[in-house]
Amino acid sequence: MKxxxxxxxxxxxxxxxxxREIVEKGGHExxxxxxxxxxxxxxxAVADADALIVRSDKVTKEVIAAAPKLKIVVRxxxxxxxxxxxxxxxxxxVAMNTPGQNSNAVAELAIGMMIYxxxxxxxxxxxxxxxxxxxxxxxxxxxxxxxxxxxxxxxxKIMAFDPFVPAERIQSEGVEVAASLEDLYAxxxxxxxxxxxxxxxxNSIGYALLSKMPKGGCLVNTARKExxxxxxxxxxxxxxxxxxxITDIAATNQAELNEKFGKRVFATPKKMGxxxxxxxxxxxxxxxxQICDFFATGNRKFQVNK
Ligand code: 3PG
Numbered sequence: 312m313k314x315x316x317x318x319x320x321x322x323x324x325x326x327x328x329x330x331r332e333i334v335e336k337g338g339h340e341x342x343x344x345x346x347x348x349x350x351x352x353x354x355x356a357v358a359d360a361d362a363l364i365v366r367s368d369k370v371t372k373e374v375i376a377a378a379p380k381l382k383i384v385v386r387x388x389x390x391x392x393x394x395x396x397x398x399x400x401x402x403x404x405v406a407m408n409t410p411g412q413n414s415n416a417v418a419e420l421a422i423g424m425m426i427y428x429x430x431x432x433x434x435x436x437x438x439x440x441x442x443x444x445x446x447x448x449x450x451x452x453x454x455x456x457x458x459x460x461x462x463x464x465x466x467x468k469i470m471a472f473d474p475f476v477p478a479e480r481i482q483s484e485g486v487e488v489a490a491s492l493e494d495l496y497a498x499x500x501x502x503x504x505x506x507x508x509x510x511x512x513x514n515s516i517g518y519a520l521l522s523k524m525p526k527g528g529c530l531v532n533t534a535r536k537e538x539x540x541x542x543x544x545x546x547x548x549x550x551x552x553x554x555x556x557i558t559d560i561a562a563t564n565q566a567e568l569n570e571k572f573g574k575r576v577f578a579t580p581k582k583m584g585x586x587x588x589x590x591x592x593x594x595x596x597x598x599x600x601q602i603c604d605f606f607a608t609g610n611r612k613f614q615v616n617k
Contacts, residue, residue: 312339312361312606313380314599317353319368320581321345322387326591330364330599337603350374357381362606364598365393367582370406372398383605385613387594388413388585389453390535392508396616405605407613409597411453413590418457420559420584421503421533422465424577428529428557432574439527442466447489447499451476454533455505459486470495496523501531508535517543524554532558533584548572559584 314334316327327343334341344356350373357363357378363370364385375381375398383405386394391408399406425446430438446462448455451473459469463485471481472489481488489495496502502524506512517540521530532539541564548554548568554575561578562568568576585594604610611617 312382313342313359314339314362314364314602315342315344315356315360316364316595317344317347317356317368318364318366319345319347320366320586322366322591322595323588325588326595329592330595333596333599333603337599337607339603339606353377362602364595364602366585366594367393370394370399375399375402375404383407383602385409385598385601387598389417390507391615392535392537394615400616404616405611405614406616407598407601407605407611408615409594409601409613412593412597413585413587414453414457416587416590417454417533417559417584418461419587421454421458421531422461424531424533424557424559425462425501425503425529428531428555428577432577434574441501444468444500445470445498447472447495447502448486448505449473449492449495449502450505450507450534451481451486452505455503456484458503458505459484467501470498492520493523496520496528498525500525500527501529503531504534504538506534506538508537513537514540516540518547521547521554522551524551527553527555529555529557532556532560534560536560536562544568545571548575 331341354377360378361380362383364387366387370384372395381404385407387409389410394406396406445468448459448471451471462469470487470489472492472495478488516538541562557577559579560582565578601613
């Protein structure tokens, strides 16, 4: 079988080498398309692919249509909002993700972002410490849980809100459970987002929640830009001169945010949460193993289009 790694934002070489080793050991062939600049290159590359590994690359219905032999696509990472699941299902293509594999990298970045914004983006002036502050974790999945664990060592008080995780499990990890999402925002000096981009979550973080934050509150986004209601973010930042926003996924209106709010906002130049050698290897190797296992035994454990 031909396995294609198509990554506009490539894995590290060491990760690709390990992916190749696993794929070839499984009796398959590896092809790579890295740093492509035009979707036409992706269409051409998938033409003879039986399996596809991507990162945030968009696997649209057009990509699926251009890949007549495709049997499995694995998003090497957690969020699979970049895969057209309906198009995959219609063609009988198995879609998977690799949950947990890059979580620590993202969690460490969330902590780093809190420090960066609290220390005036590393420019002169008096900043503040994380110790003693309350951190609200919105969604207590693989990343949220690690952010909570890391933040505890800074002496932060941790709260979480996640309607899909039993309260007892969250509490058993020394994390307080917020009564509601509104309660989380009202009590948290920092809110760290770890929700996926779905029809329910898109545009869901806006004025109503952010205006509840205590004085000096900061929203930390290492999740997806789509979950933010950007016009409402502007409105609340205009009204509340004390609030801050730091994100790993530049807003569509980031230039406007930067111009209007200066040091109160920050966006990384390109999403870098999972950009560590370790996360590249973990997610890439998991994707390669999942594909080989699927072809060898039919294992669909991480299928997301069931
Ligand atoms: C994920 O969903 O796993 C992260 O957002 C990482 O995305 P990336 O592979 O594009 O860096």
